Amino acid sequence: MDFERLRSLKNIRMSDETKNRIICNCEREIKTTEECRMKRKFKKLPALIAAIAVCSCTSVAVLASNGKLEGFFEDIKRWDGAVTGTRYNQADDEIDVTAKTDENELRVSARIITLDSPPYFGLDEYSIKSYRILDKDSKVVKKGEVAEKKAPDKDEVQFRIDISELESGSYTLEISSFIGYKKADQPLDINGTWKCSFEY
Numbered sequence: 561m562d563f564e565r566l567r568s569l570k571n572i573r574m575s576d577e578t579k580n581r582i583i584c585n586c587e588r589e590i591k592t593t594e595e596c597r598m599k600r601k602f603k604k605l606p607a608l609i610a611a612i613a614v615c616s617c618t619s620v621a622v623l624a625s626n627g628k629l630e631g632f633f634e635d636i637k638r639w640d641g642a643v644t645g646t647r648y649n650q651a652d653d654e655i656d657v658t659a660k661t662d663e664n665e666l667r668v669s670a671r672i673i674t675l676d677s678p679p680y681f682g683l684d685e686y687s688i689k690s691y692r693i694l695d696k697d698s699k700v701v702k703k704g705e706v707a708e709k710k711a712p713d714k715d716e717v718q719f720r721i722d723i724s725e726l727e728s729g730s731y732t733l734e735i736s737s738f739i740g741y742k743k744a745d746q747p748l749d750i751n752g753t754w755k756c757s758f759e760y
Contacts, residue, residue: 629650629652629653630650630653630654631648631649631650631651631653631654631679631750631752632648632649632650633646633647633648633649633678633679634646634647634648634649645746646746646748647748647749647750647751648679648740648748648749648750648751649751649752650751650752651738651750651751651752652752652753652754653673654672654673654674654677654680654752655670655671655672655673655738655750655752655754656670656671656673657669657670657671657733657735657754657755657756658671658756659733659756659758660758661723661758661759661760664722664723664724665720665721665722665723666693666720666721666722666723666733666758666760667718667719667720668688668706668718668719668720668721668733668735669716669717669718669719670686670716670717670718670719670738670754671715671716672712672715672716672717673715675712675715679740679748679750680740682742683740683741683742683748684711684741684742684743685709685710685711685712685740685741686709686710686711686712686717686738686739686740686741687705687706687707687708687709687710687719687738687739687741688705688706688719688735688737688738688739689705689736689737689738689739689749690703690704690705690735690736690737691703691704691705691706691721691733691734691735691736692733692734692736693721693723693726693731693732693733693734694731694732694734695729695730695731696729696730696731698732701726701731702721702723702725702726706719706720706721709741721733723760726760727760728760729759729760730757730758730759731757731758731759731760732755732756732757732758733754733755733756733757733758734753734754734755735752735753735754735755736751736752736753736754737749737750737751737752738750
């Protein structure tokens with residue numbers, strides 16, 4: 561390509577009418593290109609809406625059938641998209657948590673309702689990854705984990721939390737995550753929200 565000839569085009573002079581005509585033609589071409597692109601996008605839209613409707617209907621059907629939301633597995637991804645593990649979310653309705661005081665300890669009972677279903681089937685031990693204790697004003701007075709692994713007795717796992725530093729009163733235990741363990745497998749975070757009240 562002759563770059564010298566291209567540079568010489570800078571010196572071409574045009575009337576305002578010619579400039580306006582060129583600008584109008586360019587704008588018309590851009591508008592036509594954009595319209596074609598939008599038409600291609602909207603052709604796919606009905607299929608997308610149908611897929612969303614099917615998913616919504618399925619979710620409503622699940623809720624209608626048992627009145628509960630079911631848990632689901634989720635990949636844990638590194639910053640570059642590589643999968644480094646798995647977690648289990650929305651397990652609220654699959655574990656029933658109760659608590660009662662025994663002198664200076666809080667005895668926490670986690671009853672696994674869906675013991676024969678994934679992810680609980682085959683898990684050998686459990687621990688509490690994250691808990692909080694709130695006072696009657698919803699102020700956090702204690703938080704932490706129960707790192708000691710406990711094996712279930714049938715469908716129930718028992719944990720103990722030291723509450724000797726608490727004053728007498730009404731409290732709420734709030735658990736946000738358990739950990740499930742299985743031999744030769746990576747520990748599995750089981751996430752949800754479990755709350756129960758107790759008196760000390």
